[in-house]
Amino acid sequence: MLKNNSDNGLIMTVNLLGVVIAYGMLGISLWLSTDVPLSTKGFWAISVMMLTLSLVNFVKYRFDERMAEDRIQRIEDARNEKLLEDYVGENR
Numbered sequence: 412m413l414k415n416n417s418d419n420g421l422i423m424t425v426n427l428l429g430v431v432i433a434y435g436m437l438g439i440s441l442w443l444s445t446d447v448p449l450s451t452k453g454f455w456a457i458s459v460m461m462l463t464l465s466l467v468n469f470v471k472y473r474f475d476e477r478m479a480e481d482r483i484q485r486i487e488d489a490r491n492e493k494l495l496e497d498y499v500g501e502n503r
């Protein structure tokens with residue numbers, strides 16, 4: 412189980428590095444493009460930030476939904492196990 416956490420940490424670190432590089436490249440691209448007016452650059456930057464916020468929220472809500480489903484499944488499994496134990500215990 413500990414290995415799974417370190418794998419998740421590595422994957423998150425690689426993804427974070429990719430996001431930082433992508434934002435850096437976008438910033439450099441916007442900074443160096445002289446043909447685009449500043450207002451358009453600002454609009455693009457705001458759009459990218461809002462898209463990022465939306466994606467983070469989407470992933471968070473999907474993760475929360477999956478955790479809730481897993482929790483419900485574990486409760487049902489425990490209830491079924493308890494019913495089986497009670498049934499076997501009564502028939503002995």
